[in-house]
Amino acid sequence: MPDYQQEIEDILRKAEAEAPLPSPQSRRGLRTMVWQYARQSLNSNAWGVSPGKIMLAALGILLAAFLLRPLVPGMFGLLAWAGLIIFIVAYGMVFLKPSKGGQRKMWRRRYLDEEEGDDGDSWWKGLKRRFKR
Numbered sequence: 001m002p003d004y005q006q007e008i009e010d011i012l013r014k015a016e017a018e019a020p021l022p023s024p025q026s027r028r029g030l031r032t033m034v035w036q037y038a039r040q041s042l043n044s045n046a047w048g049v050s051p052g053k054i055m056l057a058a059l060g061i062l063l064a065a066f067l068l069r070p071l072v073p074g075m076f077g078l079l080a081w082a083g084l085i086i087f088i089v090a091y092g093m094v095f096l097k098p099s100k101g102g103q104r105k106m107w108r109r110r111y112l113d114e115e116e117g118d119d120g121d122s123w124w125k126g127l128k129r130r131f132k133r
């Protein structure tokens with residue numbers, strides 16, 4: 001059995017032995033759960049830029065253009081064109097972004113799908129790595 005599987009089984013055994021039993025008093029209220037979810041969402045990497053978020057912003061700009069048209073007639077054309085161009089650019093980004101399917105899974109700087117000693121590299125890289133240690 002590979003090292004990583006043994007380590008995972010050890011961690012799971014320790015977690016089962018140390019896990020406290022849930023009590024009815026430990027149930028949290030709805031307000032506490034909503035607050036925790038909001039805090040976690042604000043602290044996470046969910047605020048990164050993605051094509052979907054850019055498209056949503058472009059649709060917001062288009063909606064703002066239509067809502068502001070009666071108030072500021074000169075801004076409608078500028079906002080509408082800006083929103084349309086941003087939407088088209090974001091749509092193109094969908095096709096330019098590489099898929100994550102080609103990435104290999106790693107555990108402690110070693111690939112999971114390869115045998116011991118097989119790094120998929122050339123013999124020269126293997127030799128350099130051996131003398132590097």
